[in-house]
Structure formats: C-alpha cells, structure tokens
Amino acid sequence: MQKLLIANRGEIAVRVIxxxxxxxxxxxxxxxxxxxxxxxxxxADEAVEIGPPHAAKSYLNAEAILEAARRTGADAIHPGYGFLSENAAFADRVAEAGLTFIGPNGDIIRLMGDKAAARQxxxxxxxxxxxxxxxxxxxxDDAARLAAEIGYPVMIKAAAGGGGRGIRIAENEERFRGHATQASTEAKAAFGDGGIYIEKVIARARHVEVQxxxxxxxxxxYWDRECSxxxxxxxVWEEGPSAALGDARREALCSSAVDLARSVSYKGAGTVEYLYDDESGEFYFIEMNTRIQVEHPVTEMITGVDLxxxxxRIAQGGKVRPGLSPRNGHAIEVRLNAEDxxxxxxxxxxxxGRLEIPEMADVRFDHMLYEGYxxxxxYDSLLGKLVVRGDDRADALARMRTALAKLKIEGLxxxxxxxxxxxxxxxxxSNSVHTRWLESWLESHDLSKGRPVE
Amino acid sequence: MAHQIKSPLPGTFYRKPSPEEAPFKSEGETVAKGDTIGLVEVMKTFHQLHADADGILTSFEIEDAEPVAPGQVIATLD
Known part of the structure; x- marks a missing residue:
C-alpha cells in the first residue's frame, strides 16, 4: 500500500489523512x-473533485470514487463513517477493482448490516x-402476538435502517399495528426493503459499546464506551470506560464483543453496541457497526492506540496486537455541531470567525475548521470533537470544563x-443518565439565554 | 404582477416530500399564501418552504434536488 484515497469529508477525512x-x-x-x-x-497530497454537492452524486457515487482512485493510482480506499462506509456492494467493488478496502469485506458488512441477521x-x-x-x-397477526408476549412497550425497527432511523415505539396493540404497517411502508420507500423486526423496550437503558x-x-x-x-x-457526548460498569460486568461485556467478532472472522475496526440495564445489570446486543466510529478518540485517549x-495496518495484512490492551484513566468527548x-x-x-483551540495536556480537538472557512x-453539522482524558471521571469532567472554556469558535x-x-x-x-435522559432534561432547561454566537 | 418566492436558507431544494411522492406543487397550479411549495435540506434537517403570497405558480426557477443559496428565487407567481 502506497497511496490511500479518502472517500469521505469533514473531520474524519482530516483524521484519516x-x-x-x-x-x-x-x-x-x-x-x-x-x-x-x-x-x-x-x-492531502492530491485532491480530486468527484461531483456536485448532493452526496448521492459525489460521496455516494461509487463509480466516480473508483475512477478517482484509478486516475491517481491510489491502491487503497478508506471510507470513514457514514456515506459508503457500510455499503457492502461498494466494499465488493473496491476489492474487484484490485484495491484494498479499509474495513471488513462485503460479506461481513452485509451480515452485520442486516439487523435481523446480526441479531441471529x-x-x-x-x-x-x-x-x-x-x-x-x-x-x-404473528407480530402482534409476539409483541404481547414480549410485553409493551415494544420497539419496531426497520431491518435496513441505521443511525436511529426507522425506529418506532408502540405502547399497545392498536398502536403497534398502525406503527408496524407504517414503518414497513416507510422502510420500503427509504431503503427499498420493507422488512421490520420488533424488540422489547428497556425503559431506562444506558448505551454502552465495545471497540x-x-x-x-x-x-x-479496546474496552468500552458509554454514549447514553x-x-x-x-x-452528543461519549465517554469511556462506562462508569456504570463494575469490573466483572465490563469483562463479560468486552468478552462477548470479542466472541461475536471471532464468530464472523471479523477483519478491521468495529463496534458492538449494547443496551445496559442498570437495575438488572444485564446487557443486550443491539447492533454491530463495521466502520470506525465518530467517538473512536475516547478509546484512543484511554488506551494510547491509534485506531x-x-x-x-490490518488491511495491509497486519495482525491484531495480542493480549489485553492497557487502559489508563477516563475520557470524555463532546460533539461540537453547527447547531443553535x-x-x-x-x-x-x-x-x-476567530478560532482558538485549547492546547493542554490530555486534550484533543479533532475538527475540520480554519478561520474564514x-x-x-x-452535509451533517459536525464541526469537531473535543476530547479530554483525566485520571478518573471527576478529573475528566473538570478538564472538559477548562478545555471548553478555552475553545472559541466565533462566527457560528x-x-x-x-x-x-x-x-x-x-x-x-453523578452519571445518573440513560438514553432518554437528555431529551427530557432539554424540555425543562432553557438554553436560549446563552449567547450561542460568540 | 409577478411575485418571487425566495429561499431564506442555504441547502438542497426538493420539490417533493419524498422521492416517491408527487411534487408539492406543479407549474400552472394555484397556490395560496402559506402553502408548502418545497423543502430545503440544511445539514440533514428538512425545512418547509411556504408561499408568501397567493397566485398562480408560473415556473420553478430551480430543479429538484439542486443546491440553493439564501435569497435565491425558487418559484415565480403570477
């Protein structure tokens, strides 16, 4: 491998470069x-324009991306996250063109991308x-019977959905029938696949995931992250390791993720996502993402590994580093979005406008900004990610407060x-949160008094 | 008197609620103030674009799924 083409944009393209x-x-x-x-x-050393602004005609245009690789003599493609990163047909085409796709092969992406198959x-x-x-x-009728057996509320998910899209919650059978029909029709329109499946709603769940x-x-x-x-x-905010897990649960969680990866002969970076029920101490697999994730720096801060x-390196034929990765302290990441x-x-x-980036030990800002940009x-509104590491969670929170105060992004x-x-x-x-905590908190907290534009 | 409907937002303009559905409005159709004539997608969120006057929509000045700048004319009413 000599020359890597980055089939993405924004902060992750900068990160890959x-x-x-x-x-x-x-x-x-x-x-x-x-x-x-x-x-x-x-x-980048070279840049190639591949199409108009609309992502369907540029960042999702496999033909144009492969043509750019051919023209520049790139021998590998990194898809970043989003866009074509979990598109099995694209991974296949990259391989067929004789290039290295930085990620798992098309078959693994297909298997894990089909939520029902991944669950099985x-x-x-x-x-x-x-x-x-x-x-x-x-x-x-079978679906409604099963929903009653699982117990309401239940969640209806589109098999082809992702990133939270195509999910509905039904509180009773009448709602269930309505939502399920609608979800299937919408999934058919949006993804070309009307398949749906249903899941029990864990009322106060944390989102935990294993790298x-x-x-x-x-x-x-490489241990776990919590993104509740x-x-x-x-x-919007991710940290690691999850402060909600004790050593025994953490070990069980992380080993289960490795078991799943081994069971499919996984190649590349991946994230196994779970819901964690504080009350019962149980964790449940929800999905596996076959790409590098936005929040990967959290893991990098506590392990020191460049994921x-x-x-x-692995796409070039390298082996995983054997043994348990060391882990040091606690990291927190917040997503700076161009949103008010x-x-x-x-x-x-x-x-x-004026941009001031904190320069402190154990603070990192992965971003796509420069003054006048x-x-x-x-595209999406992510400008950058401010990530801090502390000796423990309290230390990380204190460092985040200092780093945020020093970060100035004027004009936006x-x-x-x-x-x-x-x-x-x-x-x-106190880390007393769950996946629906933030939305209810926002309902009772007025953020309109701040000065959003600095 | 011709009236121009302009986009207040930058982004991508869409004439249809979704790719499979019919356009909100067609050329030659009568529109009333407040009618939705299209969507502007800004950073993955969709905002409805409303007619700010009554009239007959004589022409769209922008294609479906094309970039739009703030202040750009979307449609002309007569």
Missing amino acids: RAARSLGLKTVQVHSSADADMLAVRL QAAKADVPTVPGSNGIVADM IMGDGTDAVH LQRRRQK VAEMI PANDFMPFPGVV AIPPF ATTKPLFEALLDAPDVQ
Missing part, C-alpha cells in the same frame, strides 16, 4: 464541488440479545453552550 501520513502513505482526498475548500483537501449471529455466539422477534416479522479490532483470524477489544447522552437518537492507523441550542438546535451553516449546508452557533450546561447538571456529574 493524519493516520495515513504517520504510516508513510500518500493521500488522495476526493471531494464534491461544495467541498473544494475543506481542510482535508488542503492537507449474536445469539449464535452466545451474546445476549434484547427479547424480540427472531428475524424479520412477516405476518402482522473491537479483528484481523480475520483473531479479534481483540443522545438527542433524536444521535449521540485509524491500526485499521489501515438556543433555537431548537437549528442548523447554522456559516463562516468560521464557510461551512457548507449540504455551536453546541458548546449545551455542554457547558450539561457539565453543571447533577445527573451528569
């Missing part, structure tokens, strides 16, 4: 016509799953005021 450079690889950054000025284009695979590997349908439910790495033969874990603070099913470099918390998180594409409105509304408010919330300080 840095990892590639550390491994001595040349980089090719593809971009849409709206992204000619982005930071990753400036940092988890059960086969003795990983606990949320009580629910074993696979896709075809008949509405794994496989080389096709063996697999290891979510808004509209999007994570992006590691996944590239004072105005119901309205997107705020704008021009970056015009944030395009066509960002989610910074949300995190300043969250740092003051007693439930956050």
Whole structure:
C-alpha cells in the first residue's frame, strides 16, 4: 500500500489523512464541488473533485470514487463513517477493482448490516440479545402476538435502517399495528426493503459499546464506551470506560464483543453496541457497526492506540496486537455541531470567525475548521470533537470544563453552550443518565439565554 | 404582477416530500399564501418552504434536488 484515497469529508477525512501520513502513505482526498475548500483537501497530497454537492452524486457515487482512485493510482480506499462506509456492494467493488478496502469485506458488512441477521449471529455466539422477534416479522397477526408476549412497550425497527432511523415505539396493540404497517411502508420507500423486526423496550437503558479490532483470524477489544447522552437518537457526548460498569460486568461485556467478532472472522475496526440495564445489570446486543466510529478518540485517549492507523495496518495484512490492551484513566468527548441550542438546535451553516483551540495536556480537538472557512449546508453539522482524558471521571469532567472554556469558535452557533450546561447538571456529574435522559432534561432547561454566537 | 418566492436558507431544494411522492406543487397550479411549495435540506434537517403570497405558480426557477443559496428565487407567481 502506497497511496490511500479518502472517500469521505469533514473531520474524519482530516483524521484519516493524519493516520495515513504517520504510516508513510500518500493521500488522495476526493471531494464534491461544495467541498473544494475543506481542510482535508488542503492537507492531502492530491485532491480530486468527484461531483456536485448532493452526496448521492459525489460521496455516494461509487463509480466516480473508483475512477478517482484509478486516475491517481491510489491502491487503497478508506471510507470513514457514514456515506459508503457500510455499503457492502461498494466494499465488493473496491476489492474487484484490485484495491484494498479499509474495513471488513462485503460479506461481513452485509451480515452485520442486516439487523435481523446480526441479531441471529449474536445469539449464535452466545451474546445476549434484547427479547424480540427472531428475524424479520412477516405476518402482522404473528407480530402482534409476539409483541404481547414480549410485553409493551415494544420497539419496531426497520431491518435496513441505521443511525436511529426507522425506529418506532408502540405502547399497545392498536398502536403497534398502525406503527408496524407504517414503518414497513416507510422502510420500503427509504431503503427499498420493507422488512421490520420488533424488540422489547428497556425503559431506562444506558448505551454502552465495545471497540473491537479483528484481523480475520483473531479479534481483540479496546474496552468500552458509554454514549447514553443522545438527542433524536444521535449521540452528543461519549465517554469511556462506562462508569456504570463494575469490573466483572465490563469483562463479560468486552468478552462477548470479542466472541461475536471471532464468530464472523471479523477483519478491521468495529463496534458492538449494547443496551445496559442498570437495575438488572444485564446487557443486550443491539447492533454491530463495521466502520470506525465518530467517538473512536475516547478509546484512543484511554488506551494510547491509534485506531485509524491500526485499521489501515490490518488491511495491509497486519495482525491484531495480542493480549489485553492497557487502559489508563477516563475520557470524555463532546460533539461540537453547527447547531443553535438556543433555537431548537437549528442548523447554522456559516463562516468560521476567530478560532482558538485549547492546547493542554490530555486534550484533543479533532475538527475540520480554519478561520474564514464557510461551512457548507449540504452535509451533517459536525464541526469537531473535543476530547479530554483525566485520571478518573471527576478529573475528566473538570478538564472538559477548562478545555471548553478555552475553545472559541466565533462566527457560528455551536453546541458548546449545551455542554457547558450539561457539565453543571447533577445527573451528569453523578452519571445518573440513560438514553432518554437528555431529551427530557432539554424540555425543562432553557438554553436560549446563552449567547450561542460568540 | 409577478411575485418571487425566495429561499431564506442555504441547502438542497426538493420539490417533493419524498422521492416517491408527487411534487408539492406543479407549474400552472394555484397556490395560496402559506402553502408548502418545497423543502430545503440544511445539514440533514428538512425545512418547509411556504408561499408568501397567493397566485398562480408560473415556473420553478430551480430543479429538484439542486443546491440553493439564501435569497435565491425558487418559484415565480403570477
């Protein structure tokens, strides 16, 4: 491998370029016509425009990306997260073109991307799953019977959905029948696949996940992260390791993720996601993501491993590092989005004014910003991730407070005021949270008094 | 008198609620103030674009699923 093409944009493209450079690889950054000025284009050795702003015509255009690789002589493609990162057909095409796809092969992506199949695979590997349908439910009467057996409320999920899309909750049978029919119709329209499955709702669950790495033969874990603070099913704050888990539960959780990865001869970086029920101490598999995740720096801060470099090394035929990864302290990440918390998180594409990035020990800011940069409105609102490490959780919280105060992104509304408010919330300080905590907290906390635009 | 409906937002303009559905409005159709004539997608969130006057929609000045800038004319009413 000599030259890596980055089939993504924004902060993760910058992150991949840095990892590639550390491994001595040349980089090719593809971009849409709206992204000619982005930071990753400036940092890469070469840049190729692959289409108009709309992602369907650029970052999701496999043909154009492969053509860019051919023209520049790139011999590997890193898909980042989102876009084509979990598209099995794309992984297949990259391999058929004789290039290295940085991630698992198409068959593993297909298996894990089909939520019902992934759930069956988890059960086969003795990983606990949320009580629910074993696979896709075809008949509405059977589905309603099963829902009653599991006990309401139940969750209806689109088999082809992801990132929180296509999920509905039903409180009773009447609602269930309505929601299930609608979910199937919508999934058919959005994903071309109307398959749905159902799951028990764990009332006060935490979202915990395990970072794994496989080389096709063996697999290891890099401990867990907790991402319970979510808004509209999007994570906004992540930390690791989860302060809710004791040593025994953590070991059981992490081993189950490794078992699942080994059972499919997993190759590359992956995340096994679970719900954790505080009351019972039980954890349940929800899905596996076959890509590098937004919140991977949390793990990097506590283990000292460069996960992006590691996944590239494995794609080149490297082996996983044997043994248990060391772990040191506690890390917290917050997502700085171009959204106005004072105005119901309205997107705020704008021009970056003065930028001040904290330079402190154990603080890292992964971002796509520079002064004068015009944030395009066509893509997601993530500007960067502020990540801190402390000796323990209290230390990490204190460091986050200092780092946030030093971070200045002028000219834009960002989610910074949300995190300043969250740092003051007693439930956050004591880690008494669950996946629906943030939305109810937001209902009773007025963030409109802050000054969103600095 | 011709009236122009402009987008207050930057993003991607859509004429249909979803790819499989019919457009909100067609050329030649009568629209009333407050009618939805399209969507603007800004950073993965969708915002409805409303007619700010009554009239007959004589033409769309932008194609479906094309980029739009703030202040850009979306449609002309007569």
